[in-house]
Amino acid sequence: MAALLKVRNLKTQFRTEGGLVKAVDGISYHVDEQEIIGLVGESGCGKSVSQLSTLQLIPNPPGEVVDGEVIFEGKDLLKFGANGEKMRSVRGGKISMIFQEPMTSLNPVLTVGEQLVEMLELHLKMPRQAAEKRAVELLEMVGIPDASARIDNYPHQFSGGMRQRIMIAMAISCNPKLVIADEPTTAVDVTTQAQLLELMKDMVRRFNVSLIIVTHNLGVVARYAQRIYVMYAGRIIESGTSKDIFIDSYHPYTVGLLKSVPRLDEQRGKKLVPISGLPPNLVNMPDICAFRPRCPYATQCPGEGYPELRQISDQHFVACHIDFQGKSREFYAK
Ligand SMILES: Nc1ncnc2c1ncn2[C@@H]1O[C@H](COP(=O)(O)OP(=O)(O)OP(=O)(O)O)[C@@H](O)[C@H]1O
Numbered sequence: 001m002a003a004l005l006k007v008r009n010l011k012t013q014f015r016t017e018g019g020l021v022k023a024v025d026g027i028s029y030h031v032d033e034q035e036i037i038g039l040v041g042e043s044g045c046g047k048s049v050s051q052l053s054t055l056q057l058i059p060n061p062p063g064e065v066v067d068g069e070v071i072f073e074g075k076d077l078l079k080f081g082a083n084g085e086k087m088r089s090v091r092g093g094k095i096s097m098i099f100q101e102p103m104t105s106l107n108p109v110l111t112v113g114e115q116l117v118e119m120l121e122l123h124l125k126m127p128r129q130a131a132e133k134r135a136v137e138l139l140e141m142v143g144i145p146d147a148s149a150r151i152d153n154y155p156h157q158f159s160g161g162m163r164q165r166i167m168i169a170m171a172i173s174c175n176p177k178l179v180i181a182d183e184p185t186t187a188v189d190v191t192t193q194a195q196l197l198e199l200m201k202d203m204v205r206r207f208n209v210s211l212i213i214v215t216h217n218l219g220v221v222a223r224y225a226q227r228i229y230v231m232y233a234g235r236i237i238e239s240g241t242s243k244d245i246f247i248d249s250y251h252p253y254t255v256g257l258l259k260s261v262p263r264l265d266e267q268r269g270k271k272l273v274p275i276s277g278l279p280p281n282l283v284n285m286p287d288i289c290a291f292r293p294r295c296p297y298a299t300q301c302p303g304e305g306y307p308e309l310r311q312i313s314d315q316h317f318v319a320c321h322i323d324f325q326g327k328s329r330e331f332y333a334k
């Protein structure tokens with residue numbers, strides 16, 4: 001299948017008083033048409049910055065995309081200029097983004113209907129009446145009961161889960177090709193979380209869109225993503241199909257992440273093991289494996305310098321110096 005989005009060697013840095021923060025340090029990934037991918041990693045590893053970079057939403061200063069290509073439908077978005085007409089029509093048009101906290105992206109002084117209608121008028125040039133009708137349909141589609149009445153409500157009159165549903169309606173309202181959902185379910189309970197993910201999966205099928213799910217919880221993407229990219233300290237350290245990541249996970253960090261979240265396919269009561277230590281400070285990072293200080297295999301590690309991604313099977317890539325021969329999970333199995 002053809003790649004809809006192809007990101008190559010993306011680098012984004014922030015100039016701070018403490019020094020240079022390499023928030024995203026040369027990541028490459030792709031999303032095929034109608035594919036769901038997961039982008040996973042602990043807080044601060046560069047997930048949001050990477051996504052904001054592709055949409056050119058990084059505040060400059062202090063931030064800057066310093067290298068890379070973002071090929072979308074055959075064109076490099078980074079050449080469009082951040083605030084030009086072309087980029088504005090991509091954002092909210094062909095690519096839409098759902099943020100973690102809907103209250104920050106919904107306008108509190110406009111009704112939900114007004115906001116949806118405005119989007120449809122602006123991006124799809126729909127006449128007012130058609131837009132109003134479509135707005136109700138969209139809310140019905142994402143499961144808002146009594147949508148024709150609730151359309152006149154303000155965002156604060158909805159629960160957190162419902163606001164996320166409204167965000168999903170907005171995200172798909174302009175017939176995008178790609179939806180980026182950045183921690184879309186962190187602020188809701190687990191039942192609502194599962195419902196929202198099912199809803200998004202359903203939307204992907206119905207509207208032929210591709211979806212990037214950004215999350216710190218590897219468990220969340222297990223059932224939904226076809227492929228997964230694991231990030232650590234601004235880089236991708238492992239990627240592959242869901243099976244590669246969940247069954248044949250290789251990098252000690254990925255294995256650690258898996259052991260630290262509850263899984264449906266493991267017996268109940270199994271102890272969760274957090275990864276010891278903290279993610280590194282990204283200011284003035286040395287060019288070594290960033291996971292080394294936390295790696296349970298550090299003493300066995302033969303490598304120096306940063307380990308480049310290497311292919312270990314068809315779609316499975318890993319950035320680790322050690323040749324585990326399938327044994328990277330033994331440490332955590334104890
Ligand atoms: N405006 C900014 N100025 C300076 N540093 C920034 C800025 N925005 C982000 N960063 C830094 O970039 C790094 C990556 O941040 P990012 O928001 O992408 O993390 P994340 O993986 O999305 O984490 P989370 O799971 O908490 O959302 C962090 O070290 C953060 O401090």
Ligand SMILES: [Mg+2]
Nearest residue numbers: 047048049182
């Ligand atoms: Mg984030």
